[in-house]
Amino acid sequence: MHIQSDVCIIGNGAIGKVAALGFAQAGLKVTLLSPLAASAIRTPQSPVAIEAWDVRVYAVNHVAHDLLSSVKVWEALDATRVAPVDSMVANGDAAGALAFDAYGARVGTLAWIVEDRNLNQALDAALKFASNVRTVHGRAVDLKADDTAARVQLENGDTLGAELIVGADGGQSWVRTQCNIDFDYRPYGQRAIVSNFTCEKAHHGIAHQWFSVSEGIIALLPLPGNQVSLVWSAPDALADTLAQESLTQLAARLSALAATELGSLTPLQPEIVKSFPLSLIRPHAITAPRVALIGDAAHVVHPLAGHGMNLGFADVAGLIKAVVERGAHRDCGDARVLARYARSRKEDILLMQLATDGLARLFGTAFEPLRIVRNLGLNLVNKLPVLKRRLIGHALGSKN
Secondary structure, eight states: OEEEEEEEEEOOSHHHHHHHHHHHHTTOOEEEEESSOGGGSOOOOOHHHHHSOOSOEEEEOHHHHHHHHHTTOGGGSOGGGOEEEOEEEEEOSSSOEEEEEHHHHTSSOSEEEEEHHHHHHHHHHHHHTOTTEEEEESOEEEEEEOSSOEEEEETTSOEEEEEEEEEOSOTTOHHHHHTTOOEEEEEEEEEEEEEEEEESSOOTTEEEEEEETTTEEEEEEEETTTEEEEEEEEEHHHHHHHHHSOHHHHHHHHHHHHHHHHOOEEEOSSOOEEEEEEEEEEESOSEETTEEEOGGGTOBOOGGGSOHHHHHHHHHHHHHHHHHTSOTTSOTTOHHHHHHHHHHHHHHHHHHHHHHHHHHHHTTOOOHHHHHHHHHHHHHHHTOHHHHHHHHHHHHTOOO
16 A cells, blocks of 8 residues: 655654644645554553653643644643643752743743643544544655655555655654664763652742752652652662662652752652663754654753753744745755755754753763852852843743
């Protein structure tokens, strides 16, 4: 069987699904290739599993919020499980501290904490009603492109034809490999430990972050009610220790750190903890003939700023804009269209890579002069409202 469309998106994550909805809304015919078998897309969940809080969460900024709203997904989220972030406080390993708040940024909310499951359920519901999107389940084994179109061959012999192939298939992107796009890879020697807790004191919508040479970067993000989500970027040796401890012991560690702000912490029931290795992946290009990469296929950054997913949503918005504004005489995969997309994303991606990588390195060194300078730097930025507003604007997705 051969399926022809304007755009073929490879990947079953949130970034690929949003791209499918966005292109369909623009009037294009879309094929969404999911690597999962149809029977494995959604499996029945027990009542406990449905009520459990997902340990994988995202700090969604204003660009992502606007994109999700434009494709009618934001309104479909379970609002009772979305928490606004009204302020953020970053603490160094000594006296250094930096705080941002919505009032100073002149916005109602800095960001929103959204569960991965909540987001994907809303996206799946929207895709069911998207008449221009056809979802295909299978495994791609070959990708070919020429002057007129691109073609993806599936393991079962079916082919998917399109003017544009979009790789939204994650950090280990098959699409990127097929296009022979080289990339730089560097492991951080850290693993992200994620879990959820209830806190004794109200968090007041504040996202807390602590930087420590010996313990890594610890973030406690607000969830609805007196609940917080942990993202602990721990050095590998410490991560091994944390993995052997109970969640009660982990809660005790966090309680000692955040006692003043949040009081004592207790594991949220049912107790769930996950971990995944952290690395920097920097592809040498985000386009190839008739191919565009988005999301983690185009860049993987350290999660300390919480903007990996937001970078992906900005990719989607940039690619859709380039395609929609291509002109009547160009097709979706035209080389000039893809070049415009690559140029539009270059600065944003580079700045986020430099910022997250630089901060991870800066706070990962025990060199005393640097420790003093970084804490002085935090305090200095905290006292300069103009600079703070520019930093906040970039975090929100503003170019101003």
